[in-house]
Structure formats: structure tokens, C-alpha cells
Amino acid sequence: xxxxxxxxxxxxxxxxxxxxxxxxxIEQGEFVALLGPSGCGKTTLLRMLAGFESxxxxxxxxxxxxxxxxxxxxxxxQRRMGMxxxxxxxxxxxxxxxxxxxxxxxxxxxxxERQARIREALEAVQLTHLADRAPKDLSGGQRQRVALAxxxxxxxxxxxxxxxxxxxxxxxxxxMEETFRAFHRRTGATMIYVTHDQSxxxxxxxKIAVMNSGRLEQWGTPQDLYACPxxxxxxxxxxxGGILPLGGVTPGTExxxxxxxxxxxxxxxxxTPVLVRPExxxxxxxxxxxEVLSSIYRGAHYELKxxxxxxxxxxxxxxxxxxxxDRAHILIERGWALEPDA
Amino acid sequence: MIARAIPGDQPRWxxxxxxxxxxxxxxxxxxxxxxxxxxxxxxxxxxxxxxxLRDGATWQALSNSLYTSTLATIISLMLGALFACSLSLTNVxxxxxxxxxxxxxxxxxxxxxxxxxxxxxxxxxPLLNSLGLAPALGSPQPLxxxxxxxxxxxxxxxxxxxxxxxxxxxxxxxxxxxxxxxNGAGQGRVWLDVIFPLSRSGLVAAAAIAFVSxxxxxxxxxxxxxxxxxxxxxxxxxxHMAGFGQxxxxxxxxxxxxxxxxxxxxxxxxxxxxxxxQYELVGHSGRAQAFVLDRAHRxxxxxxxxxxxxxxxxxxxxxxxxxSVVPALGVGLTADTFTLNAYVEMLTRQGVTGxxxxxxxxxxxxxxxxxxxxxxxxxxxxxxxxxRLRTAITSMIEIPYALPGVVLAIxxxxxxxxxxxxxxxxxxxxxxxxxxxxxxxxxxIALKPxxxxxxxxxGSLEEAAQLAGAGPLRRLLQIxxxxxxxxxxxxxxxxxxxxxxxxxVSALLWSAGNETLGVxxxxxxxxxxxxxAAAISVVIVVMVVGLMSxxxxxxxxxxxxxxxxxx
Numbered sequence: 002x003x004x005x006x007x008x009x010x011x012x013x014x015x016x017x018x019x020x021x022x023x024x025x026x027i028e029q030g031e032f033v034a035l036l037g038p039s040g041c042g043k044t045t046l047l048r049m050l051a052g053f054e055s056x057x058x059x060x061x062x063x064x065x066x067x068x069x070x071x072x073x074x075x076x077x078x079q080r081r082m083g084m085x086x087x088x089x090x091x092x093x094x095x096x097x098x099x100x101x102x103x104x105x106x107x108x109x110x111x112x113x114e115r116q117a118r119i120r121e122a123l124e125a126v127q128l129t130h131l132a133d134r135a136p137k138d139l140s141g142g143q144r145q146r147v148a149l150a151x152x153x154x155x156x157x158x159x160x161x162x163x164x165x166x167x168x169x170x171x172x173x174x175x176x177m178e179e180t181f182r183a184f185h186r187r188t189g190a191t192m193i194y195v196t197h198d199q200s201x202x203x204x205x206x207x208k209i210a211v212m213n214s215g216r217l218e219q220w221g222t223p224q225d226l227y228a229c230p231x232x233x234x235x236x237x238x239x240x241x242g243g244i245l246p247l248g249g250v251t252p253g254t255e256x257x258x259x260x261x262x263x264x265x266x267x268x269x270x271x272x273t274p275v276l277v278r279p280e281x282x283x284x285x286x287x288x289x290x291x292e293v294l295s296s297i298y299r300g301a302h303y304e305l306k307x308x309x310x311x312x313x314x315x316x317x318x319x320x321x322x323x324x325x326x327d328r329a330h331i332l333i334e335r336g337w338a339l340e341p342d343a
Numbered sequence: 344m345i346a347r348a349i350p351g352d353q354p355r356w357x358x359x360x361x362x363x364x365x366x367x368x369x370x371x372x373x374x375x376x377x378x379x380x381x382x383x384x385x386x387x388x389x390x391x392x393x394x395x396l397r398d399g400a401t402w403q404a405l406s407n408s409l410y411t412s413t414l415a416t417i418i419s420l421m422l423g424a425l426f427a428c429s430l431s432l433t434n435v436x437x438x439x440x441x442x443x444x445x446x447x448x449x450x451x452x453x454x455x456x457x458x459x460x461x462x463x464x465x466x467x468x469p470l471l472n473s474l475g476l477a478p479a480l481g482s483p484q485p486l487x488x489x490x491x492x493x494x495x496x497x498x499x500x501x502x503x504x505x506x507x508x509x510x511x512x513x514x515x516x517x518x519x520x521x522x523x524x525x526n527g528a529g530q531g532r533v534w535l536d537v538i539f540p541l542s543r544s545g546l547v548a549a550a551a552i553a554f555v556s557x558x559x560x561x562x563x564x565x566x567x568x569x570x571x572x573x574x575x576x577x578x579x580x581x582x583h584m585a586g587f588g589q590x591x592x593x594x595x596x597x598x599x600x601x602x603x604x605x606x607x608x609x610x611x612x613x614x615x616x617x618x619x620x621q622y623e624l625v626g627h628s629g630r631a632q633a634f635v636l637d638r639a640h641r642x643x644x645x646x647x648x649x650x651x652x653x654x655x656x657x658x659x660x661x662x663x664x665x666x667s668v669v670p671a672l673g674v675g676l677t678a679d680t681f682t683l684n685a686y687v688e689m690l691t692r693q694g695v696t697g698x699x700x701x702x703x704x705x706x707x708x709x710x711x712x713x714x715x716x717x718x719x720x721x722x723x724x725x726x727x728x729x730x731r732l733r734t735a736i737t738s739m740i741e742i743p744y745a746l747p748g749v750v751l752a753i754x755x756x757x758x759x760x761x762x763x764x765x766x767x768x769x770x771x772x773x774x775x776x777x778x779x780x781x782x783x784x785x786x787x788i789a790l791k792p793x794x795x796x797x798x799x800x801x802g803s804l805e806e807a808a809q810l811a812g813a814g815p816l817r818r819l820l821q822i823x824x825x826x827x828x829x830x831x832x833x834x835x836x837x838x839x840x841x842x843x844x845x846x847x848v849s850a851l852l853w854s855a856g857n858e859t860l861g862v863x864x865x866x867x868x869x870x871x872x873x874x875x876a877a878a879i880s881v882v883i884v885v886m887v888v889g890l891m892s893x894x895x896x897x898x899x900x901x902x903x904x905x906x907x908x909x910x
Contacts, residue, residue: 053806077809084810090803094825103821104811155811 004029005050005159005191009059011265012045014212019045021215022059027208029278032185032192034206035328038238042215043195047161050193051084052077063158078107083190084161085166089144091136097123097147098132104155122150125187126180142173149184160184166201178205195321199239209236229253233339236276243315245336246272256336262289265311275336279304279316288330291315293323307331352554353727354815361721362736368783369739372754373603373746380425380596391593396399400579410574410628411493411564412557418497419553422655423504424546426648431512432538433634435645444652449502450636450887451561452844455880456499459663460486461566461875470662472675487571492564496557498655499784503556504549506833511545512538514799521695525649530634545795555606559747561847562861566868574604577747577847584749584851592753599750606745607738660884685878698898699858700886702774706859707842710781714789715835719827721776723791723819737794748847755780755852770853780848788841789834796830797823841888 005027012020020042027033035043048054050061052068052075060070068075083104091100101122105115123129126146136144145165152160156288162181166174182205185192198203202209203223211218211226218238219231228237231253233244247264250256250273256264264275294314298304302318307329311313317331383390388397397402426445430438450454462468465484471477485491515538528536539546561577568578580598583591636644665676667685674680689696725733743751759776762769769775800823808822824831846861853862862881867876 051806051810053809077806078812078814082810084807086803086807088801088803090801090807092804092822092826103813107812107817110558122503138543151807151811 004031004064005193006062007046007050007059008062009195010046010049010056010061011058012049014056018026018215020049023210023212023217024059025210025217025220025334027191027193030191032190032205032207033194034202034209035193035195035212036202036209036238037212037218037272039197041179041212043212044163044196046212047163047193047195050159051082052080052159056254059248080159081157082159082161083153083155083157084146085148085152085163085165087164089145089148089152091144093136096133096135097128097139100136100147101150101154104151106153108155118154122154125153125184126150141169142177145169145177146180149180153184153188157159157190159191159193160188162192164195164197166196166198174201181205181220203239211238229337230276231340233274233276233342236274236337236339240276240278241314241316242276245275245277245309245313245315245333247275247336247338248272250275250338252338252340254338256338258332261333261336265289265309274339274341276339277315277333277336279318281333282317283332283334284317285330285332286317288332291329291331293325293327293329293333294321295325298322352722357450357720357816358724360410361717361724363742364717365736365786367723367738368779368786369743372751372758372783375744375757376596376599376750376754379593380600382593391599395594395597395601398572401601404574404576404579404598405601405605407489407568407573408558408577408605411489411496411575412554414490414493415496415500415557415560416418416550416554418494419501419504420546420550420558422497422501422651423549423553425509425651427505427508427512427642428502428538429648431509433636433641433644435521435636435641435648437645439895441648441652443895444656445505446502446891447656448498449500450840450844450891452846452861452864452880453495453499453560454566454846454861454868455663455844455883456495456659457486457563458864458873458876458880459666460491460495460869462662462666462873463659467673468662469669469672469674470665472673473665473676473677477644477675482822484570486567487573489573491555492567492573492575492801494669495563495567496560499560499563500553500556503552506792506837507549507552507795508542508545510795510833511832515541544792548791550794550820551609555609555741555745557845558602558606558609559745561748561850562865565865577749580747580749580753581850584697584753592757594839595750596757599746599753602750603742603746607742609745611734611738641910663877663884664881666874669874685874688875689878689882693752694861695858696882698856699860699863702857703845706774706777706781707839707845709778709840710785710842711789711835713782714786714838715831717786718789718793718833718834719824720819721790722797722827723823725794726797737790740790740827741787743783744785748784748845748849749851751780751784752848752851754784755848772857774857777852777857777859780852781842781845784845784848785842790837792830792837793827796827800826840890843887844883 005025007023007025007027010020010023011018025033035046037043045054049056049069055074056069057073058071060067063080067073068080082232092103095103098119102115102119105118110118119132120129123132126149128143128146128150131139131143136147139147145168148165165181166177171175178201181192181194194205195203203226206223208220208222209226210220213234218235219226221229226235227240230239236242236244245261247256247261247267248267248270249264250260252273256275261275261277264272289309291309294306294308296303296305296319302320303322305317305319305323307315307317315331323329380392386393387393426441429435429443435441451459461484463470464472464486466478466482468477469485486495559577561581564573564575564578565581568574569582574582576598580595583595583598591647666672668682669676669680670682670684725736728736746754755776756771759770759779770779804826805818805822808818844861845859846865849859849862850865853859860879864876864879864883867873867879
């Protein structure tokens with residue numbers, strides 16, 4: 002049974018749709034990423050879930066109960082949700098301990114139990130030694146962990162995270178990602194994570210909702226999105242690769258190497274965009290002739306950009322560098338036919 | 344992003360009570376005034392409106408008002424910005440003292456300021472006579488001029504600029520300046536590219552508050568302008584009332600409407616600018632930053648600041664003290680002429696001094712407390728309103744402060760000259776009418792710092808509390824209040840220090856037994872008793888300094904930033 006249900010959810014600001022008819026069924030304990038470029042409506046969607054924005058159309062339901070629709074609006078404080086804000090939103094006039102303990106105070110939890118829960122939450126994020134510090138005396142990563150502890154302490158049903166890693170450096174991101182994973186395992190809470198960074202979404206989430214201008218482009222596992230993107234837009238947004246216009250293929254199907262060659266021959270009529278990932282291309286002695294455009298060293302391999310005679314550009318991984326302008330031959334082992342963008 | 348109103352987010356009763364209070368205090372007096380000003384329009388060219396518009400004195404006073412206020416605003420901005428930047432962004436030492444002395448001119452009543460500067464210049468200056476530097480008898484007093492008025496108003500209102508600007512400079516995250524420096528901006532570029540743009544809203548707000556204050560200043564143009572027959576709108580109104588009494592209430596109402604419209608226009612422009620330059624500083628660390636000056640530059644800056652203070656503060660006060668211990672104006676101070684007669688007379692004069700003092704303290708303290716309590720929920724509600732409604736309400740609150748005090752006083756006379764309906768109590772001729780007028784007049788002063796401070800809060804701080812389960816009142820008290828407490832207290836203090844000096848409103852609303860300090864000095868000086876006026880002024884200055892010092896001592900038990908002159 003789906004736990005958190007978004008049904009045809011819309012939000013308009015002054016007539017402009019910011020979130021446009023989004024429907025999602027999110028299972029209990031799932032780690033969901035809302036992924037999209039800035040301005041795609043992902044943060045507005047998150048704030049609607051939290052209750053900071055009202056709902057224009059559609060509904061939000063949690064465990065069968067209605068949270069919000071056109072007429073009902075359960076205030077944020079009654080939704081049993083936790084949130085980690087992009088700016089962390091730590092109260093500067095309270096210590097780390099007081100910040101973390103505040104939600105428990107709101108629940109009128111007795112002092113002794115409260116202390117135990119605060120300690121537990123701080124241990125989980127390894128901040129016990131900083132309990133009496135003020136937020137301004139903490140580093141970015143430490144502040145982030147305090148925000149997380151404040152979220153963890155009430156054991157909410159749903160945890161909302163608004164670009165929580167946007168203000169951190171890369172090494173810290175890696176370790177914070179690990180913290181989030183551990184946090185998810187530990188609590189089993191449903192987590193909704195807003196990000197514009199596809200690699201972050203791919204590595205953390207069990208399911209991703211890709212959004213573009215307020216609409217849901219695709220909803221699936223990271224593997225689905227990578228291997229079988231629905232539209233050209235999603236294919237370009239997630240992962241690397243090139244797009245070939247091929248004839249005689251059906252959108253939403255896999256395209257084998259023979260079909261690719263056949264498709265290229267019939268590409269003068271009606272064509273369908275086909276995504277080709279670099280790992281599905283091999284350099285060969287004979288095959289499709291290409292011109293090398295660039296060659297960049299990436300550690301594990303060289304990343305080549307090549308141009309087909311028809312003009313399409315593809316990306317290929319190779320074990321040695323080639324000089325721009327060289328001629329070469331490639332074999333395309335697999336492609337994925339896409340729905341063209343509207 | 345501005346927090347949007349969410350259904351059920353604000354307690355309805357709070358909204359209702361506060362809105363009712365604002366309408367009663369801010370709108371009714373102005374509406375009553377408008378009604379009076381636009382009365383008898385059916386009489387055509389004989390109506391009060393047309394009579395006033397035909398009068399050349401009206402247009403002369405209007406142009407005088409604009410000229411002196413603009414010049415005064417420029418002076419205030421230069422002085423206030425210089426001190427705000429020096430004291431919040433650099434490492435000058437002795438800040439506490441510098442701030443304390445710089446704040447003084449604002450807390451000294453305008454009529455006392457005018458009196459002390461008058462004692463500094465001119466042929467009868469006791470100070471110049473003592474030093475043998477006095478110009479020949481009959482030579483003009485240079486301060487009896489438009490520029491003299493502007494200079495004194497500029498000095499008087501500079502601390503308002505200082506406070507407003509410093510509040511926004513302190514909130515400027517150090518990283519923003521450091522980021523610019525790292526990116527190759529020299530000190531000059533940093534000012535131009537970072538500090539100025541980020542504090543622009545503060546600067547515009549400061550200019551607006553200085554201009555509106557200058558427009559409404561009565562004490563200084565009254566004491567410097569009337570002897571030279573140089574009238575600005577407030578003194579023209581006062582002169583009409585003093586000359587012709589309640590018979591000209593309608594004409595005076597027209598003049599008031601004019602200046603009210605002028606001030607309202609200023610406020611609207613200011614609010615547009617502030618909105619345009621609104622930056623939200625999210626998630627900053629809140630540490631104050633400094634330009635570290637080397638020793639030579641630091642000493643140079645310090646000497647310059649102190650010299651300025653000696654010029655605008657110390658010299659007039661010395662002149663005031665000298666004037667209070669000579670037998671008559673024009674007499675130089677020597678061992679023979681020294682006398683404390685004025686002080687003795689002040690104490691023995693039927694306790695009118697003591698009564699005026701306690702009246703002023705009760706009125707100022709009461710209105711400060713009341714307005715502090717009001718400003719927090721008011722600022723919070725305003726932030727949640729539709730921007731248009733917020734603009735409307737802020738302008739409404741601004742009206743009684745932008746209006747010259749004489750005008751508010753006249754509005755109050757019109758309102759309260761009849762007993763209150765239902766209650767059948769008459770406020771006219773009691774302290775209560777002064778209290779109501781003070782509340783209306785100073786609400787804007789109490790609100791502004793709180794509104795600015797609450798507006799800079801990262802909205803997610805409150806959202807986080809809301810998710811934690813805190814309702815509106817709890818968030819207001821536990822999250823917003825501690826973070827804006829310095830602003831609330833600063834607002835209350837500003838109200839107290841302005842109210843205790845109040846002359847303008849009081850000049851028309853006082854009655855026997857209900858004198859205030861401001862009225863006392865003004866009446867004495869107008870009656871030609873300058874030496875006695877100087878003696879009382881010295882006592883007032885001592886009281887102001889004493890109160891400020893007392894607050895400084897209390898400062899260590901108060902949160903940081905509560906007391907403006909503590910850094």
C-alpha cells in the first residue's frame with residue numbers, strides 16, 4: 002500500500018503553474034529524490050508537502066489521512082514531518098542541545114526522557130561533544146548534522162530535505178551522503194530529497210521523480226532512469242551520451258546494433274531520437290565511420306567526442322587518446338528509443 | 344521569498360485587536376483633520392482650502408520646508424554614515440564613547456540644542472564674550488537663517504541615520520566583504536560593490552527617517568526661524584494658532600493636510616526603494632567584520648571623529664553651561680560675574696520644574712512600554728500580509744509621525760475637544776490626551792527597528808519551529824522574540840528618549856498642571872528668560888546623560904545590541 006500519495010497535485014502562483022498535475026505513490030520507507038533544474042517546481046512541491054504552501058488543485062494523503070487538498074490544509078505542525086532546510090535554519094539563540102530538544106519540548110516530553118532522546122540523536126550524528134555550542138561556532142558540516150539530529154529526534158513519518166548538501170564541499174558531501182544513508186537505514190522513515198544534482202540523486206535515492214517546468218517527466222528507480230529514460234529531455238538531463246535520430250524504431254524500446262545500422266540508412270524519413278550511452282559503444286577496425294572531435298583524460302579512460310557523417314555527436318570511452326581530426330570506426334551495441342520532446 | 348499567509352496561521356483575535364488599535368491611533372486623527380480641511384468647500388473661493396492656497400505665505404513656507412529638510416537630510420546622512428561605517432566596519436578604538444557622544448544630540452531636545460547653539464554664536468554669546476571673541480553688537484546671529492536651521496536639524500537627526508545604517512551594516516556577513524576582497528576588489532571597490540549595495544535599503548530608510556523628521560521638526564525652526572521671520576510649515580501653523588486661536592483651526596487643518604501629503608509621498612518612495620533593494624541574507628554566521636586599519640590611519644580617523652564631536656556637541660554644550668551661570672545674556676563669564684542664581688530660581692519656582700519632569704517621565708515611559716509590547720506582534724503580522732496591505736498599514740502608521748507634531752496636536756484637539764462617546768470622559772486638558780498623541784506619534788519609531796530585524800530573519804527558522812510543532816504564539820515568543828529582542832528594546836528606547844524631549848505635540852496640548860519638560864524650556868526662552876532656560880536645559884542634558892549612563896550600566900544584563908550606544 003502506498004503511504005504518501007500525491008494525486009494530481011497543482012500549485013499556481015498568480016495564474017502561473019509552478020507545480021503542474023503531479024501524481025506520485027510513495028511507499029513507506031522509500032528514499033525519494035525530486036530531481037530537476039532550478040525553477041522546475043521541486044522546492045515548491047516539497048513546501049506543499051510540509052504545509053508551507055497551500056494546494057491549488059489535487060490532494061496530498063498520508064497513511065490514508067488527508068493532509069491537504071483544495072479545501073483542507075493541515076498546518077505544518079500537525080503533519081508529523083521533519084525537514085532539513087537548505088540554510089539549516091538553526092536557531093541562533095539556542096545551543097545545539099536546545100535546537101535539537103525544541104521539537105520534544107513542543108511535544109511536552111518530560112525532561113529526563115527528553116535528555117535521553119537528545120543524547121541519542123546527537124550520538125547518531127556524532128556531535129555529543131558539541132552539545133553546548135552555539136550554531137555560529139560550528140562548521141557547515143556540523144550545522145548540517147545538527148539540523149539532521151533535530152529532524153531525527155521526533156522520529157517523524159516523513160523527512161523532507163531541501164538541497165541539504167548545496168552549501169557543502171565535495172568531500173563533506175560524500176560523508177554527509179553516507180550520514181543520510183545511515184539515517185535512512187536507522188529510522189526507516191520515508192525521505193523526500195530535493196536536489197538539482199543528478200549524481201547525488203542517483204547514489205542516494207531508491208526512486209527518483211524527474212521534474213521539468215512543474216511537470217513530472219519520469220518516475221522510476223535510478224536504474225530505470227539511466228537505462229530507459231522516457232523522453233529526450235530526461236536522457237540529456239541524466240547521465241552522459243549522445244542522441245541519434247534513427248528511422249524504423251519504436252519509442253520506449255531497446256535498439257540492437259543491427260537495428261542501429263538499419264535505422265541510420267533509413268534516417269531520411271520519419272526518425273525517432275535514440276539515446277546511446279558511451280559504455281555501449283566500442284571502437285572497432287571497421288564499422289560506422291566517425292571523426293574525432295576531442296579527447297579528454299578522465300583517469301579510468303579517455304573520453305572521446307566523435308561526429309558521425311550525418312552530423313550527430315556521440316561520446317565514447319577509449320583506453321588511449323586519439324588526436325582531434327582523426328578518423329575512426331565504432332560499433333554501437335545498444336541504444337534506447339525515446340519519445341521526442343513536445 | 345516572502346512567507347505567504349497560510350490558512351489558520353495567524354490567531355484571528357490578535358489580528359483584530361492590533362488592526363483596531365492601529366486604525367484608532369493612526370487613522371482617526373488624520374481623518375478628522377481631513378474632514379476639517381475639506382469642510383465648507385461649497386463656499387468656493389471663501390472655503391478654508393482656497394484661502395490657504397491663495398496665500399503666498401503658504402507657498403513660501405512650503406519651499407522653505409523642502410529646502411531646510413533636504414539640506415538637513417544631506418548633513419544627517421553624511422554624519423550618520425561616517426560614524427556608522429567607522430564604528431561598525433573598522434577597528435577604531437574607544438567606540439563606546441564615540442557612539443555615546445554621537446547619540447547625545449538626538450536625545451537632547453531640539454529647543455535645548457537650538458538654545459545652546461545660539462549661545463555659541465552671535466554678539467551676545469556669553470562664551471564668546473568671556474573669550475573676548477564676540478562680534479560687535481548689532482551684527483547678525485548667523486544661525487537665524489535657513490542654513491542654520493538645516494545644520495542644527497542635520498546634527499539632531501544624524502543619530503537616526505547612524506542607528507538605521509549600523510543595524511544593516513552589522514548584519515552584513517563578513518564573507519561577502521571577504522569574497523569581494525579575494526576576488527580582487529580593493530577597499531574602495533568593496534565599498535562601492537558590496538557594502539553600499541547591500542546596505543542601500545538601510546541607507547534609503549535612514550534618509551527617509553531623517554527627511555521626515557526634519558520636515559516635522561518644530562523646536563529648531565521655531566527658535567531660529569521665527570526671530571528672522573523665516574517660516575517653515577510647522578512654525579507657520581504654530582504661528583497661526585498662536586495668533587488667531589481656534590478660529591483658524593480649519594485653515595491650519597489645510598496646511599497640515601499639505602505637509603501630510605508631502606510626507607506620505609516620501610514614505611511611499613522610501614518603501615518602493617526598500618523593496619527594490621531587498622536582499623535576504625540567508626544562513627549567515629552573524630559575526631561582525633572589520634576593516635583593519637593600520638595605526639596611523641586609525642589614529643587619524645579617531646582624531647577626526649573626536650574633532651567633529653567637539654564641534655557639534657561639546658562646543659554648544661559648553662556655551663550652554665556658560666550661559667546658565669552668568670547674570671544676563673551678553674555678559675562675559677569671569678570670577679565676578681559667576682552666579683548660580685538661575686539654578687536657585689529654578690528650584691524655588693513653585694515646583695513647576697519637578698512637575699514637568701515627572702509628567703514627561705510618566706508619559707515617555709508609559710508610551711515606550713506600550714509600544715514595545717505592540718511592535719512585536721505588529722511587525723510579525725505585517726510580514727505575513729499581502730505586500731499591498733502591508734504598504735497601506737505601514738504608511739498609515741507613518742502618518743502621525745510624518746505629520747508635524749503641531750498638526751497631530753490639532754487633530755487631537757479636533758478629536759477630543761468633545762467628551763468621548765459612550766464613556767462620557769473628556770480627555771482634553773488632561774495628561775491622557777498627551778499619552779494618546781504620543782502613542783500615535785511614536786508607533787512608527789518603535790516599529791521600524793523590529794520590522795527591519797524581523798524582515799531579515801531567515802523564514803526557515805520559523806518554519807523549522809512550525810514543523811517541530813510550535814503554534815503561532817509560541818513561535819512568536821520563543822523564536823522571533825529572542826532574535827528581534829534587541830530591535831524591540833532599541834525601538835522602546837528610541838521612543839522614550841524622543842518622547843521625554845517632546846515639544847511639538849505638547850506645545851499645543853499642554854494645560855496648567857500638565858506641563859512637559861519641552862514646553863517649560865520653550866516658554867521660558869520665548870519669554871526672554873534665556874538664562875533660566877539655559878539652566879533648565881543644563882539639568883535636562885544632565886538627566887539625559889545620566890539616564891543613558893544608567894542604561895549602559897544595565898547593559899551587561901541585557902542581550903547584545905539592546906542599547907544603541909554599546910557595541
